[in-house]
Amino acid sequence: MFDFRIPIRDWVSDAVRFxxxxxxxxxxxxxxxxxxxxxxxxxxxxxxxxxxxILLLAGITTLLGGWRIGLFALLGLLLVENIGLWQPxxxxxxxxxTAQLLIVLVGxxxxxxxxxxxxxxxxxxxVLDFMQTMPAFVYLIPAVMFFGIxxxxxxxATFVFAIPPLVRLVNLGIRQVPVALVEAADAFGxxxxxxxxxxxxxxxxxxxxxxxxxxxxxxxxxVVIAGMIGARGLGxxxxxxxxxLNVGQGFEAGLAVVILAIVLDRVTAAFGRSRGxxxxx
Amino acid sequence: MTIVEQPPPAASAxxxxxxxxxxxxxxxxxxxxRAVALLEAGASKRAVQxxxxxxxxxxxxxxxxxxxxxxxxxxxxxxxxxxxxxxxxRLHEPTSGSITVDxxxxxxxxxxxxxxxxxxxxxxxxxxxxxxxxxxxxxxxVAYGLEVQGVREAERRERSLAAIELVGLSGWESHYPxxxxxxxxxxxxxxxxLAVDADILLMDExxxxxxxxxxxxxxxELLELQSRVNKTIVFVTHDLDEALKLGDRIAIMNAARVxxxxxxxxLITAPADDYVRAFVDGVDRTGILTASAIMQPVKETAHxxxxxxxxxxxxxxxxxxGILVVDSERRPKGYVTSQRIIESLxxxxxxxxxxxxxxxxxxxxxxxxxPLMDVITLASEGAVPIAVTDAGGRxxxxxxxxxxxxxxxxxxxxxxxxxxxxxxxxxxxxxRVGHESGGGERV
Numbered sequence: 235m236f237d238f239r240i241p242i243r244d245w246v247s248d249a250v251r252f253x254x255x256x257x258x259x260x261x262x263x264x265x266x267x268x269x270x271x272x273x274x275x276x277x278x279x280x281x282x283x284x285x286x287x288i289l290l291l292a293g294i295t296t297l298l299g300g301w302r303i304g305l306f307a308l309l310g311l312l313l314v315e316n317i318g319l320w321q322p323x324x325x326x327x328x329x330x331x332t333a334q335l336l337i338v339l340v341g342x343x344x345x346x347x348x349x350x351x352x353x354x355x356x357x358x359x360x361v362l363d364f365m366q367t368m369p370a371f372v373y374l375i376p377a378v379m380f381f382g383i384x385x386x387x388x389x390x391a392t393f394v395f396a397i398p399p400l401v402r403l404v405n406l407g408i409r410q411v412p413v414a415l416v417e418a419a420d421a422f423g424x425x426x427x428x429x430x431x432x433x434x435x436x437x438x439x440x441x442x443x444x445x446x447x448x449x450x451x452x453x454x455x456x457v458v459i460a461g462m463i464g465a466r467g468l469g470x471x472x473x474x475x476x477x478x479l480n481v482g483q484g485f486e487a488g489l490a491v492v493i494l495a496i497v498l499d500r501v502t503a504a505f506g507r508s509r510g511x512x513x514x515x
Numbered sequence: 516m517t518i519v520e521q522p523p524p525a526a527s528a529x530x531x532x533x534x535x536x537x538x539x540x541x542x543x544x545x546x547x548x549r550a551v552a553l554l555e556a557g558a559s560k561r562a563v564q565x566x567x568x569x570x571x572x573x574x575x576x577x578x579x580x581x582x583x584x585x586x587x588x589x590x591x592x593x594x595x596x597x598x599x600x601x602x603x604x605r606l607h608e609p610t611s612g613s614i615t616v617d618x619x620x621x622x623x624x625x626x627x628x629x630x631x632x633x634x635x636x637x638x639x640x641x642x643x644x645x646x647x648x649x650x651x652x653x654x655x656x657v658a659y660g661l662e663v664q665g666v667r668e669a670e671r672r673e674r675s676l677a678a679i680e681l682v683g684l685s686g687w688e689s690h691y692p693x694x695x696x697x698x699x700x701x702x703x704x705x706x707x708x709l710a711v712d713a714d715i716l717l718m719d720e721x722x723x724x725x726x727x728x729x730x731x732x733x734x735x736e737l738l739e740l741q742s743r744v745n746k747t748i749v750f751v752t753h754d755l756d757e758a759l760k761l762g763d764r765i766a767i768m769n770a771a772r773v774x775x776x777x778x779x780x781x782l783i784t785a786p787a788d789d790y791v792r793a794f795v796d797g798v799d800r801t802g803i804l805t806a807s808a809i810m811q812p813v814k815e816t817a818h819x820x821x822x823x824x825x826x827x828x829x830x831x832x833x834x835x836x837g838i839l840v841v842d843s844e845r846r847p848k849g850y851v852t853s854q855r856i857i858e859s860l861x862x863x864x865x866x867x868x869x870x871x872x873x874x875x876x877x878x879x880x881x882x883x884x885x886p887l888m889d890v891i892t893l894a895s896e897g898a899v900p901i902a903v904t905d906a907g908g909r910x911x912x913x914x915x916x917x918x919x920x921x922x923x924x925x926x927x928x929x930x931x932x933x934x935x936x937x938x939x940x941x942x943x944x945x946x947r948v949g950h951e952s953g954g955g956e957r958v
Contacts (some may be wrong), residue, residue, distance in 0.1 A: 414646035417606055422660040422711065423634035432663070436650040 250376050265386045268332060272385050275328040284315060295497055303500040310493035319471060319490045326457050326467035326494065329385060333392040333453050341397045341449065342442075345404025346430065355405060362398040370395055370459055378463050388460030388469075396452035400445040407441025408434045447502040454495050468494075530581040533715065533747040534603060539612035541572035541598055547610045560770040572598035572607070574771040582714070585741060585748040587762035589755065595771040596751045600719055603749060604637050605629055616715070634664050636715055638708040638746065643720035645700040647692045647707070653679065654688040656703050660711040678710035681740065698729040705737075709744065716746045723752065734760055755794055759783075759803050767791050779803045800922065806890050807883035809922040810903040810912030816841045819848050820869055823856045839878055839902055840870055845909045847902040849875030878902050883911060887922060894919055 254261075279287060288311045296304025314323050348355040373394055377387035411434050419429040435442065461469025468487050475484030542550040542563070550569045553562070560571040573595045580586045588596040601607040603614060605621060613622045616636050624632060633639075639660050647656050657675040666674070679685055682702040692700050701721065708716055722730045734757060741748060752758050758765050759779040766776045767790070775787035783803055786792035815833040817826040817840045830838050830853045837852040851874050859874060879893055880902045893901055894916060901914040 412644065412646070414642045414644045415648065417601070418640060418642060418646040418648075418659075419663075420606055421604055421633065421637065421640035421717070422663055422707075423630050423637075423639075424663045425630065428663050432659070433648060437648070439650070 250379060254379055261380045265381045268336075268386045268389050269384075271335070272328045272332045272389070275331060276324060279324045279328065284320060288312060288315065295501055299497075299501040299504040303497065303504075306500075307493075307497045310497065314490045314493060317486050317490075319468065319487060322467045322471050322487070323490050323494070325465075326469065326491070329388060329392070329457060329460070329465060329467055330450070330453055330494070330498075333389045333396065333456075334450055336389065336393050337397045337400055337449050337453065338446070340393075341400035341445075342404055344397075345401045345442075345445070346408065348401060348405040349408035349434075358401065358405075362401060365394050366398045370456065374459065374463055383464035385460075385465045387463050388457070388465030391460055391463075392453050392456040395456045396449045399448035399452065403441050403445025403448070404438070407438030407445070410441065411437045443502060443505050446505075447499060450498050450502055451495065454491065454498065458491065530583055532579045533582040533617065534578070534580040534749070535613075535615040536576055536578040536580075536603070537613045537615075539576040539599070539602060539614065540574055540610045541595075541602055541607055542569050542610045543572055544569040551611050554771075560772075571595075571771045573602060576612070576773050578766060578773065578776065580747060580749060581764075582747050583745050584763040585750060585761050587758040587765040588749065588751045588768060589753070589758040589762075589765050590768035591753055594768040596753075596768050597719055599768070600640075600717055600749060600751050603715075603717060604633055604640070606640075634660075634711075634713070636713055638711040638713040638716045641701070641704045641708050641716070641718040641721040643723050645692075645697070645704045645724070647700050647703045649692055652689050652691055653684060653695070653703050653706075656692065657706045657710050659707055664711075674712070675706070675710045678706040681709055681744075682706045682736070696729075698725050698733065701725060701733065709740075714747055716748045718748060718750045720751055720753070722757065723754070730757075737761065755798060759798065767794065780805060780808055784808055801888040801891060802886055804887040804922055805883060806881050806885040806887070806901070806903045806914055807911065809887065809890070809918045810883075810914050811918055813839065813910060813913050816845075816910065817851065817870060818843070822868060823860060823870060823874065826851060826870055827853055827856050827860075837900075839900070839910065839913065840875060841910055844907075847878040847880050847904065847910050850878040850900075850902075851875050880904055880908075881914075882906075887919070890914055891919060 282290070288308065291311060292304050292308035295307040311323075314320060344358065348358050370391060374387065374391050377390045377394075381387040381390060415433055415437060416429065419433040424432065457465070457467060458469040458472050461467065461471075461473045464470075468491050471487035472484050472491070475481070475487060540547075540551045540554060542554075544550075544567075546567075547569060550563045550567050550571060553566070554560075554571065554574040558566075560574065563569055563571050576599060578586075588599055590596045598607060602609050605614075605624075609622055613620055615621070616632060619632060619636075621629065621632050648659065651659070654672075654675055657678055658671045661671045661674060676685075676688070679688060682705050684699065684702050684706060687695065687699065692703065695703070701724075704721070722733050725733060737748075738761065748761075750758075750761055752761075759782075762779060764776060764778055765782055766773045767782065768774065769790050775782060775791050777785070780803055782791060783795045783798060783800055786795055815829050815835065815838060817829055817838045819840055819842050821829075821840075826838055826840070830836065836854070837850060839847055840849045840851055842848050849870075849872075851870060855874055855876075879900075881890060881893065881904070883903055883905055885903075890901060894914070902910055903912045903914060905911050
């Protein structure tokens, strides 16, 4: 239609290249940091005897989510070990935990900020929409450009993909705290911080936990994709099965992902119920 | 003739001012200054809404709230009463005007200074929706105000337990709000405020969400509590009966402005305009009006040292069939009827020098603050006329049957003021009043 074409692709490519050159030390430092976290988690996991670790994980699950899901975790983990996916399972777990740490570290304050200011919320909303709807592969590539092949770009891509629901639900939850409760906090002379941690966050807790839960689920679903850019773990196993057209192998790896997903989901969902409810039930 | 004076508005006149509000305006929306200018020129809330599209919360309010009084802000929804309450501790920022608490002007304070004033001067706030924290136990809720002040754990516990006991919730400390009824939740809200133990207690429609029985119970308890803790309470309500019951003074608000401030009695006997009159028309007056509001001037009294003939002469002159006998301090000593004197004179003709005790009947005496309800009870037992005395026991007026009936009837439009509630009866021919007040009808 026109001779002229808006060079979006050139802009983005230039920007990525510019960032890559200009902030290389920063990306390297970040990369090292993430790697260190994943590495120490992994070596911690691997230092423990397999059975002890399985019992420990099942125990934690029982404590947080009740004996039903605890039993499920125990059987599920034994199964994963049995089909020879223990090592990739641990790698995935380390990846998920690291990514989730990052998500909470950034997402929670961002959500609180968005709740406290209409301006921030207005700016943040389209950014979150963008992050959630942009096909994951599109930022997988720049992630690789910035951080190289391996676990770190996997964590970054997961972060981008899984942080929006947490920010949204923290924002929503805090905004839905009844006006009277906020006024009560203020009337008694609370500082903004006291109001946040003593009133707003606890009251918004179900919503915040729902956000956490959703971001963990998205986090997990991204793990498979991260396998394509060299993040080891269950994702890589799934990929290997697909590449070899070995449906069985792909299914086994997928099953391990599902087991992890169910356990994490139930545990965080149980966490979401308020303390008052738990005391009553 | 004794001059009847309107009693000073309760004892509050002597109390120091706790909260002073001057020329306070609150306009919601952008660019409120123009709205304030319009309002200052006398524009109505409606006019500002139409012209500028801005919502007026409070316009041109000046009040002095005294230490230790229960001050009620009363009006229909949208009248600005809750907004005014929230301006007092700056939950809402005033658009213009000043608020002074104990000589500290809080309108100019920085954020941190404001926090301190909220902690030290205000006992937080009690809300219509209770606003108890759902994730905290009763004890932890009550301790909230102390917790944000950084009070030590042990003291916090002690003070919150005391407050819980004060509102009658002992034994419920470790329960969660959702396990409590509405009334109990509001007790938690009240205890939370009392635990802080600052001078000023703000209550926003605190009992409006409770069902009528619980509500009355809470009102009674608040009155009882107030007599013990003696806070300065600012209480918002849309319920006139509640306002009259709780308030030492009441400010009636309409369309963002205060239309009248006064004691319950003032409002009922002298409504400032049709709006207030419409409000107070249907009120049960017997609990609010007092003996001094319906008493009439005493036409004539006899002195204890007067002779029986002198007393009789005085009665004849004033057209009375009975007369109150006072001592030199004007303290009522008794009541004597003309019939009784004539009988005693008729016997042997040798009347005593003075009005002897055997001539006198006891005079029924009430304090000026006695509610009309009690006066009616006395009157129905036959004690008419009833002498009304001041704090020193001196005679200030007299209540006759006609005055009670006149007070119970609706006052004629706008005619009456506090001092003249009993006027229709007072205008009646003296003789008739005298007969009514005479002993003839006494059983």
